[in-house]
Amino acid sequence: MATTRRRFIKLAGIAAAAGTLLPKRTFAEPDSSPPSGPDPLVLVDWHSHVITPGEISYLSGRTKAPRIYKDDQGRSVLENLTTVSAAGGRPSVTSASDIEIRVKHLDKNRVQRQLLSYTVALGYDATLPIEELRPFYRTLNDDMAATLMKYPGRFLGVAAVPTTDPAWAAEELARAHQDLGLIGVALPLNAFATVESARTQARLFETAQKFGSHIFVHRAPASTQLPGQPPLIVPTDLGAVRWSVISNTHLVNGAITLGLSDFLDPYPDVTVQVIMLGGFFPYLIDSIIASGPRLNIKDPLARLRRIYLEPGPYSSSNGEWVALAAQKFGADRILFGTDYGVGGGTSQDRLAPSVASLNKALTPSQRQLIYVDNSRALLKARGIT
Amino acid sequence: MKSRRQFLQMGAAATAVAALLPSRLRSQAVAESHDNASAGPSGLFDLHNHWISPGAFEILSTKTVGVRYVTNQNGERNLVRPGAPASGQGPRPNGPRGTQMFDGAETRISHLDKHGVQRQLISWPTTSNVDPDLTAEEARLLWAAYNDDLSGLVQKNPSRFTGVAALSTLDIEWSARELARAHDRLGLIGGVLPVNGFATLEGARAFAPVFEVAQKFKSHIYLHTGYANARIPGQPPRPVHGDSKPARSALDNLWNFTAATITFAFSGFLDAYPDVTVQVAQLGGVGGIALVAESVQQSAAANGITDIRGKFKNIYLDTGAGGRGPEAIALAARVIGADRILFGTDYGAAASVVPVIENVEHSPLTPEDRKRIFSENARTLLASKGVAV
Numbered sequence: 140m141a142t143t144r145r146r147f148i149k150l151a152g153i154a155a156a157a158g159t160l161l162p163k164r165t166f167a168e169p170d171s172s173p174p175s176g177p178d179p180l181v182l183v184d185w186h187s188h189v190i191t192p193g194e195i196s197y198l199s200g201r202t203k204a205p206r207i208y209k210d211d212q213g214r215s216v217l218e219n220l221t222t223v224s225a226a227g228g229r230p231s232v233t234s235a236s237d238i239e240i241r242v243k244h245l246d247k248n249r250v251q252r253q254l255l256s257y258t259v260a261l262g263y264d265a266t267l268p269i270e271e272l273r274p275f276y277r278t279l280n281d282d283m284a285a286t287l288m289k290y291p292g293r294f295l296g297v298a299a300v301p302t303t304d305p306a307w308a309a310e311e312l313a314r315a316h317q318d319l320g321l322i323g324v325a326l327p328l329n330a331f332a333t334v335e336s337a338r339t340q341a342r343l344f345e346t347a348q349k350f351g352s353h354i355f356v357h358r359a360p361a362s363t364q365l366p367g368q369p370p371l372i373v374p375t376d377l378g379a380v381r382w383s384v385i386s387n388t389h390l391v392n393g394a395i396t397l398g399l400s401d402f403l404d405p406y407p408d409v410t411v412q413v414i415m416l417g418g419f420f421p422y423l424i425d426s427i428i429a430s431g432p433r434l435n436i437k438d439p440l441a442r443l444r445r446i447y448l449e450p451g452p453y454s455s456s457n458g459e460w461v462a463l464a465a466q467k468f469g470a471d472r473i474l475f476g477t478d479y480g481v482g483g484g485t486s487q488d489r490l491a492p493s494v495a496s497l498n499k500a501l502t503p504s505q506r507q508l509i510y511v512d513n514s515r516a517l518l519k520a521r522g523i524t
Numbered sequence: 525m526k527s528r529r530q531f532l533q534m535g536a537a538a539t540a541v542a543a544l545l546p547s548r549l550r551s552q553a554v555a556e557s558h559d560n561a562s563a564g565p566s567g568l569f570d571l572h573n574h575w576i577s578p579g580a581f582e583i584l585s586t587k588t589v590g591v592r593y594v595t596n597q598n599g600e601r602n603l604v605r606p607g608a609p610a611s612g613q614g615p616r617p618n619g620p621r622g623t624q625m626f627d628g629a630e631t632r633i634s635h636l637d638k639h640g641v642q643r644q645l646i647s648w649p650t651t652s653n654v655d656p657d658l659t660a661e662e663a664r665l666l667w668a669a670y671n672d673d674l675s676g677l678v679q680k681n682p683s684r685f686t687g688v689a690a691l692s693t694l695d696i697e698w699s700a701r702e703l704a705r706a707h708d709r710l711g712l713i714g715g716v717l718p719v720n721g722f723a724t725l726e727g728a729r730a731f732a733p734v735f736e737v738a739q740k741f742k743s744h745i746y747l748h749t750g751y752a753n754a755r756i757p758g759q760p761p762r763p764v765h766g767d768s769k770p771a772r773s774a775l776d777n778l779w780n781f782t783a784a785t786i787t788f789a790f791s792g793f794l795d796a797y798p799d800v801t802v803q804v805a806q807l808g809g810v811g812g813i814a815l816v817a818e819s820v821q822q823s824a825a826a827n828g829i830t831d832i833r834g835k836f837k838n839i840y841l842d843t844g845a846g847g848r849g850p851e852a853i854a855l856a857a858r859v860i861g862a863d864r865i866l867f868g869t870d871y872g873a874a875a876s877v878v879p880v881i882e883n884v885e886h887s888p889l890t891p892e893d894r895k896r897i898f899s900e901n902a903r904t905l906l907a908s909k910g911v912a913v
Contacts, residue, residue: 334767370761376725377790379827380816384782387815391775395768422811423774425849430770456822457815459858463851 180249182514183295184490185355186414186451186476187253189236190483191282194257197275205266207233222262222360223371224329224389226382234484238286241479241486242293248490254295255283256325258481259357264302264327269362272301277311284319296321297355302330303362305339309346316350322521323353328413329360331393333367337402348406351521356393356413358386390418395427398443399436410517412447412474420448421464444469447513449476454493458500461509470505474513564881566640569902569913572748572805572844572868573877574649575632576625577673583666584654591657601626603652611652625649625872629681632871636684639877641869642899643683643913645906646674647716648690649873650750655693655718663692667702675710686911688714688744691734693721693752700733707741713909714743718750719804723783724758725791731756735797742799744909747784749777749805781805782812789813789835790820801838801905803866807856808841814859833861840905843880843897844868850887853897862893866902 195215198207204218204227216230245253257263257279267275276299283296298315300308308324315321324347331337347354361368369389374381394417396402403411413420420427424443431439448468450461454477465473475497477489497506518524581601585593591605602610624631636644648670655663667690674687689706691699699715706712715734722728738745751759760780765772785808788794794802807813817832824830841856841864856865867884869877884897903913 333765367766372761374724375758377786380786380790380820381724381783383816383819384779384786384812387812388775388779392772395771395775399768399771419775419778419811419815422815422852422855423771423778425851426774427771430768430774433770434768457818459818460815463855467851 178249179251179511180494181475181490181510182251183475183518184245184250184253184477184479185412185449185474185514187241187255187479188258188481188483189238189255189283189286190233190258190480191279191286192235193278193282194275195233195235195483197278205261205263217261219261220266221371221373222265223369224262224265224327224358224360224386225260226373226378231482232484233482236480236483237485238290242290244479244486244488244490245293247488248494250490252293252295253479254297254322254355254476255286256297256355256357257283257299258483259299259325259327259355259359260481262327262360263299264330264362265360269301269303272303273307276300280311280315280319280321284321287320297323297325297353300324300326300343301362302327302340303364305342308340308343312343312346312350312352316352322523323347323350323355323410325355325357327359327361328356328389328393329368330362330365331356331396331402332361332369332389333392334396334400334402336361336365336367337396337400339365344403344406344409347409351408352410353517353521354409354411356397356411358390358414358418387415387418390415391420391423393417394420394443394446394448398446399427399434399439403445408520410447410520411445412449414449414451414476414478416448416450416453416460416464416473417446421460421467424467440468444472447472447474447517449474450493450497451476451478452489454478455489455496458496461497462500462505465501465505465509470501470508471513473509474517475509564640564885565898566642567899568639568641568867568877568881569643569645569899569906570636570641570869570871570877571645571803571840571866571902571905572842572870573644573646574625574870574872575627575646575674575677576649576872577670577677578626579673580648580666580670581626583669587662591654603654605653605657624875627872629677629684633681633684635871635877639881641877643902643906644685644871645713645744645746645902646677646685646687646872647746647748648674650690650716650718650748651873653718653750655690656751656753658692658694660692660695660698663694664698664702666690667692671702671706671710671712675706675712679711682912686906686909687712688716688746691715691717693718693731693756696731696733700737703734703737703743704741707743713906713911714738714741714745714801716746716748718752719747719784720750720759720780721752721756722747722787723760723780725787725793727752727756727758728787728791728793735800738800739797742801742909744801744803744905747788747802747804749780777806778809778812781807781809782816783809785809785813785839785841786816788839789817790829794838798838801840801908803840803842805842805844805868807843807852807865808839808860810841810852810856810860813841814855817859832859833864836860836864840864840866840901842866842868843884844870850883853884853887854889857887857889857893857897862889862896863901865897866905867898 204220210216217233218230219227221227280298298321300311428439477493479489480486594604604610671689678685678687689712703715821832869880871877
């Protein structure tokens, strides 16, 4: 399996080397038209999801939610449960991700690679017992590694690991690095709802420090066995809007834990990516910084900037918020991301509207950082040069 | 029973004191000065500020249990609540925070003159969460006394002050009657209620009797920080933070104001009360509501909402306290519209109006929008309530 790792690094190196040869793109004017031409506009889309064949198979074998079954039209639908992070909602059509069309979307939009993760938001960590999670996540990780092998240079991957069993998660992270060619793990945000909760993941982060892992933190419930979890608040009116507020609030709490507290201090080589700009975080950053003296933190902004923010769906829907984050937090700590691939199957092209929106909202120098430079630096730190 | 009797007895005495208040305030008002020592803007309308009246303070000082005021040996006034640390209020030269919660007309008007504030809309500081800890009887006594005091202050300084009545969130029927009294007899233009009572549509509906009266009188209802009585359903949980409390508290605040603004803007609750105007403090949790509003706009095809600003037709957001930063004000203007934003300083809880004036001045707004926020929106609003401006 070491061969796989070597091959991955070699392929990554080739791709990155190609990146260094790219001509410096200038952004003289906002440009919302789809990019064209052979040169990458964006090095990495750091926020995408895949549903793997193994995931479909496993969930199809379950008799209660979360499960996949055939509806009366013969379609595979996912039935999910309500958690502190999201409503279970009606069963939704799902299938394994179409990677071929994904690669075409990458090519069309001149995006060199995508970071793949499982669909963390589905909340498996909170709804499946640990005895099921271990083999289930192992299957997802093996599937992801197979995709990386099949499309060298086009994808990066982060492994699925459970928050309930950090010791096993640490072993799986080591396997992910050593055998699967992945660069880290995806974790549910609420594992970082409080410092108390985050500390339960210390064993995993010790291993992450050893490997210089990248931690992809996605909004989702953590195991209900973790302490310091947010309360279950199920909206009784305006559900979609109020769930959005819940989600964006959870994201800020995660960003506070990871950015402001001392939790990350022992893990300086670990990089942490918080999706959706940390929710309301860009707006609250001034208030959070102002709280620094009361928390005996000398330079709250410097501390917060240990994490990366990544816009995900806000790239296309709320470009102004990305601009606010760039202004307040620094464009050098923002990664390009789109939330591509939710629901599996043949995904919509989320890349084009994201680029169009950000081209309008960001300055040329901000785009250079977010589209290219930050990814290059982050990959270089991962040994991908 | 002894303490309860004492409370009522002292409450009656305090009410008598309050009845004498206008004469005292009249003498203060003589000192009204329109000298403008500020080089900044003038003619400002400050619609978010607070005052704790002498009568209300006296009543709360007579209590020996529950939420109450205790004055320490240094003469400092502390709001005491079982299970919570004491909250200092009032000027504290050596304390962590100076306030002007207890000032009189003279002190206040002098400060306003100095900084170009023409008029204030005064309210009880619901932030102190006094109301949810009161019995219905206590609430009726306290708020009636406060409203009498506020009326006295307004009537003696009609060119400088307007007021909204404090109301009970436990005895809603009484609050409806008190709102009518506030309009009919006290010269006030509406009421102030704690924002958390409106975190959900279910909670808002509990206040229907108040809003029915509000519709009749075309009231201005002010939503300010705080919890309603626990009987009001759907309120946010009271968070207990084990770490990073100051940072997480700012988030709690955002959540609370965003939740209420969502209720008013999108639930249809206000449809039955088309002549009621609603003012949500702290820019309505603007960071939250702006993101929500933009997301709703983006999904217009699915949700049928194509006119976001139309949803805020009778809703005003003010610049007081949290969310008062220059970028927040500009964000609110961009998403909701500058014509929906009111200037408010949180004076009383804050010792000066200056910080928010500076924030509005530094906000990237057009001169026209800045003028709207500083004065024109309030002038139009207050004129619609029959206030001579």
